[in-house]
Amino acid sequence: MALDSKIPQGPLADKWTNHKNHINLVNPANKRLIDVIIVGTGLAGGSAAATLAELGYNVKAFCFQDSPRRAHSIAAQGGINAAKNYQGDGDSTYRLFYDTVKGGDYRSREANVYRLAEVSANIIDQCVAQGVPFARDYGGLLDNRSFGGVLVSRTFYAKGQTGQQLLLGAYSAMNRQIGRGKIKMYNRHEMLDVVIVDGKARGIITRNLVTGEIERHSAHAVVIGTGGYGNVFFLSTNAMGSNVTAAWKAHKRGAYFANPCYTQIHPTCIPVSGDHQSKLTLMSESLRNDGRIWVPKHKKDVDAIRNKTLKPTQLKEEDRDYYLERRYPAFGNLVPRDVASRAAKERCDAGFGVNATGEAVYLDFASAIQRYGKEQAQIKHLDQNDAALVKKLGQEVVKNKYGNLFQMYEKIVDENPYETPMMIYPAVHYTMGGIWVDYNLQTTVPGLYAIGEANFSDHGANRLGASALMQGLADGYFVLPYTIGDYLSNDIRTGPISTETKEFKEAEQKVKSEIEHLINNNGTKPVDYFHKRLGKIMWNKCGMARNEKELKEAIEDISALRAEFWKDVRVPGTANEFNEELAKAGRVADFLELGELFAKDALVREESAGGHFRDEYQTGEGEAMRRKEFQFVSAWEYKGEPKDAVLHKEELEYKNIEVKERSYK
Amino acid sequence: MNLTLKIWRQKDANDKGKIVDYQISNVSPDMSFLEMLDVLNSEIITKGEEPVAFDHDCREGICGACSLYINGEAHGPDRLVTTCQLHMRKFKDGDTIFIEPFRAKAFPVIKDLVVDRGAFDRIQHAGGFVSVNTSGNTQDANAIPIEKVNADKAFDAATCIGCGACVASCKNSSAMLFVSAKVSQFALLPQGQVEATDRVLNMVNQMDEEGFGNCTNTGACEVECPKGISLENIARMNREFLTASLKG
Numbered sequence: 011m012a013l014d015s016k017i018p019q020g021p022l023a024d025k026w027t028n029h030k031n032h033i034n035l036v037n038p039a040n041k042r043l044i045d046v047i048i049v050g051t052g053l054a055g056g057s058a059a060a061t062l063a064e065l066g067y068n069v070k071a072f073c074f075q076d077s078p079r080r081a082h083s084i085a086a087q088g089g090i091n092a093a094k095n096y097q098g099d100g101d102s103t104y105r106l107f108y109d110t111v112k113g114g115d116y117r118s119r120e121a122n123v124y125r126l127a128e129v130s131a132n133i134i135d136q137c138v139a140q141g142v143p144f145a146r147d148y149g150g151l152l153d154n155r156s157f158g159g160v161l162v163s164r165t166f167y168a169k170g171q172t173g174q175q176l177l178l179g180a181y182s183a184m185n186r187q188i189g190r191g192k193i194k195m196y197n198r199h200e201m202l203d204v205v206i207v208d209g210k211a212r213g214i215i216t217r218n219l220v221t222g223e224i225e226r227h228s229a230h231a232v233v234i235g236t237g238g239y240g241n242v243f244f245l246s247t248n249a250m251g252s253n254v255t256a257a258w259k260a261h262k263r264g265a266y267f268a269n270p271c272y273t274q275i276h277p278t279c280i281p282v283s284g285d286h287q288s289k290l291t292l293m294s295e296s297l298r299n300d301g302r303i304w305v306p307k308h309k310k311d312v313d314a315i316r317n318k319t320l321k322p323t324q325l326k327e328e329d330r331d332y333y334l335e336r337r338y339p340a341f342g343n344l345v346p347r348d349v350a351s352r353a354a355k356e357r358c359d360a361g362f363g364v365n366a367t368g369e370a371v372y373l374d375f376a377s378a379i380q381r382y383g384k385e386q387a388q389i390k391h392l393d394q395n396d397a398a399l400v401k402k403l404g405q406e407v408v409k410n411k412y413g414n415l416f417q418m419y420e421k422i423v424d425e426n427p428y429e430t431p432m433m434i435y436p437a438v439h440y441t442m443g444g445i446w447v448d449y450n451l452q453t454t455v456p457g458l459y460a461i462g463e464a465n466f467s468d469h470g471a472n473r474l475g476a477s478a479l480m481q482g483l484a485d486g487y488f489v490l491p492y493t494i495g496d497y498l499s500n501d502i503r504t505g506p507i508s509t510e511t512k513e514f515k516e517a518e519q520k521v522k523s524e525i526e527h528l529i530n531n532n533g534t535k536p537v538d539y540f541h542k543r544l545g546k547i548m549w550n551k552c553g554m555a556r557n558e559k560e561l562k563e564a565i566e567d568i569s570a571l572r573a574e575f576w577k578d579v580r581v582p583g584t585a586n587e588f589n590e591e592l593a594k595a596g597r598v599a600d601f602l603e604l605g606e607l608f609a610k611d612a613l614v615r616e617e618s619a620g621g622h623f624r625d626e627y628q629t630g631e632g633e634a635m636r637r638k639e640f641q642f643v644s645a646w647e648y649k650g651e652p653k654d655a656v657l658h659k660e661e662l663e664y665k666n667i668e669v670k671e672r673s674y675k
Numbered sequence: 676m677n678l679t680l681k682i683w684r685q686k687d688a689n690d691k692g693k694i695v696d697y698q699i700s701n702v703s704p705d706m707s708f709l710e711m712l713d714v715l716n717s718e719i720i721t722k723g724e725e726p727v728a729f730d731h732d733c734r735e736g737i738c739g740a741c742s743l744y745i746n747g748e749a750h751g752p753d754r755l756v757t758t759c760q761l762h763m764r765k766f767k768d769g770d771t772i773f774i775e776p777f778r779a780k781a782f783p784v785i786k787d788l789v790v791d792r793g794a795f796d797r798i799q800h801a802g803g804f805v806s807v808n809t810s811g812n813t814q815d816a817n818a819i820p821i822e823k824v825n826a827d828k829a830f831d832a833a834t835c836i837g838c839g840a841c842v843a844s845c846k847n848s849s850a851m852l853f854v855s856a857k858v859s860q861f862a863l864l865p866q867g868q869v870e871a872t873d874r875v876l877n878m879v880n881q882m883d884e885e886g887f888g889n890c891t892n893t894g895a896c897e898v899e900c901p902k903g904i905s906l907e908n909i910a911r912m913n914r915e916f917l918t919a920s921l922k923g
Contacts, residue, residue, distance in 0.1 A: 150820030
């Protein structure tokens, strides 16, 4: 099937408005006759569920957590971008669009990104109207901070808990509709298949995670908002339950999977401490507003620090290498994530890592504490030369800005980051790849939509900080509710969709037999054993730098591991009860397929772009080398085994932005 | 470290349940409490037995999924942390640790340490929102300046993660801290004023219907709250409730 991105005609700035003016609408009386299933209740799914219910559709929403409020959007820390230009620093819709396309290393769709920038300001208005308590200044107006890869302050925030506050906003909008009966909420339910009837998505099969019951649910359209697949690496900043299953089942039913190899490795996470580690914790990018990243200049100091004979605070300024400020003077510590991560890896690979494993760099707040302390002393007419006082005042400012992050760090590492620099290292954080969608957010299966991190659409090869929250809410509040109406306008006379058809029976049977296989397998090893091994393969061979030889090995390794999993995994208990091991087994089975497609995609993409870095394609200075002939989206069609997946290309055109070398120097 | 774990095991909601003893060795002080349980479960599965069920997800203290009553305290002995942020360095070699679910009439046990906190959602359905539709036409976000002190207090109240530690810690199983956090968030903001009367009456009514107990101002909830939600919120809710009752 040829890919049609359905981008509207006309000038970039008018596309979305024109499109909205010309697509079909469903009248309010008919909306009552139409059911929509939404899987996932994070920022994208939650906001879509609330908005569609407000419009009058009957929404059924599903999440595997015990409440929609626990979706992993809740953990987003730093902020949300919007082109409000409240700071008067020259921001505009075009600039947000430009920064996002450039940040994505010219691998995203112009029209989608422009629309995202266009609706960004509405998101802030909507959230404030809902009572989301964003940070404010003393004049009572909204405050902003800066994020990586941009030269303006356009990030709105609520301390280090922006994701939490935005999600609770969407959750409250959902609650209002649940109370009115317009959303039927299914907590602790996992989607295990999409049901296709006459070529259209008409329902899903779920497992009730409390009783184990397999259920059929029908609707006129199905929306996947189940987030990213970073947990294919086992260790990531994702929640333990975050998984690819819903997206992967959609893929297996015909939805193309785009750019699986585009993964964001976030530069500032707490380093791994041992084999027992179950997840990694992010330290928000917002910290790079005030924190400076460095390693020692000399190997002898590295050794002394590792032996604990030297404290980092004792090292003189001239013996420190602030390598981001050195390499990228224009953006300094606020270069985009992919650039910062690779630079950390480069220093650590060269032997300058500052912890026992050699995989950590410093993120240091001492200068910020000084700067803020002096400023406060000045404001309060106190002695600016009193070092202790300045430090105390400065620490208070830093605490107000990042207190919860500092507390998190201290609890995990058992060191006080106000007194000694944080140690950080890159970790898997976000996946730009996902289900392929057209401009309407529809997948290659009619009636099946994908929103938020689950789709591939807006971030290209690298996502800028504070853009994930923006995209999730843009899709859910302001894009999907319009575009899905165009499709549903053909369903006003369809009537309720029956679940008593052969398609539902077939899908249910398939789900049941896979579960029975897992339960009766009688293997010897727990699910985590396989998941951890998969994660090691992914991190070592498909991680921050990739090459042909290792990618080929990864494909072989994952395929072999998958065979071993199905032969030797042990799932305790029964299918008809609360059984977390069974749920995990199903998710890891899907990761074992996705992982191979991921490696295959990375192998085919013979260039470096954003989060995808191929050793073979770099400039003399070690920067990513893009290649014009790879200016396309890779969309993979399922054909059985991952090795048989067929590649379709969507060529990317840039008419409103000049494609040039992405430089942050 | 070597530890003795005394863990509540209960097959399902109808089972009576009991404490079962487990020994675990080679526990690293850098492990989180839940990672220690992961290791235990891995050993249990390899032995062919059923692992201990517990709720958890983000493992960074924000989703509110993890619970656990550890040695008689919600989220264990550390302060201002959830169980997933509790590290084994807080325990000593040879310790015996009791691990139980959050107990309350309104939080029935689903299995082992997993409880049903759906009552919290239902209280939110009753009024935990501002009735504003998504339109793209709401007024500009800076059109209503909000005094920083109120914005900050509203934020502090809004950081509640809905874990239920307040209920589990309260001798009356009261949900006052949880409910008052939401009521306070909106009471402190101009956006929340229009529906203030109905909100507090409906939410308190739903709280009572769910079977939560009354507040007797012992303050245990505030001590055990992983997010440091202040008792001040309960006072504010009482004031809101009284005002609303007189109006209503």
